[in-house]
Amino acid sequence: MIKWAGRILAIIGGGHLTLGMWFSRASYGDWLSLQLWGHWRDDTPAAHHFWGNPAGFGLPLLLVGLLVLWMDRRGLTPPAFLAWTVLAWSVVLAVIAEPTPAPVLVVAAVLLLCGIRRAATPATPAPEHKPTSELNGV
Numbered sequence: 001m002i003k004w005a006g007r008i009l010a011i012i013g014g015g016h017l018t019l020g021m022w023f024s025r026a027s028y029g030d031w032l033s034l035q036l037w038g039h040w041r042d043d044t045p046a047a048h049h050f051w052g053n054p055a056g057f058g059l060p061l062l063l064v065g066l067l068v069l070w071m072d073r074r075g076l077t078p079p080a081f082l083a084w085t086v087l088a089w090s091v092v093l094a095v096i097a098e099p100t101p102a103p104v105l106v107v108a109a110v111l112l113l114c115g116i117r118r119a120a121t122p123a124t125p126a127p128e129h130k131p132t133s134e135l136n137g138v
Contacts, residue, residue: 001115002072008108009086010065012101017058024049061105068112077119083112 030046090105
């Protein structure tokens with residue numbers, strides 16, 4: 001569950017960043033010529049593209065997904081606050097802005113929470129097997 005949650009978060013974050021940067025390519029000139037300096041709050045397409053893409057949630061979400069995968073590969077359980085934060089954030093996104101992949105983020109956060117809970121539950125040890133000779137009194 002944890003692995004799938006990490007994959008979903010990384011794919012949505014990477015996809016958002018990649019597609020957003022592709023659709024914002026007309027604004028690269030303004031960004032690189034520092035047109036946003038002093039005008040970062042202005043209502044311009046370049047400012048909208050900047051705050052929605054390189055300064056948006058795609059890169060942090062990609063990093064959270066990659067961190068979850070990294071921790072899973074090393075047998076570490078991600079902290080529950082990470083899953084709860086992603087869940088709260090994605091529920092707000094799903095309610096406010098549709099259609100978006102935010103409901104898929106909700107699923108990823110729930111998977112992450114379930115995986116964390118499963119990892120925290122101690123496994124019951126297997127019953128100890130005695131050799132047949134001990135059972136027969138031989």
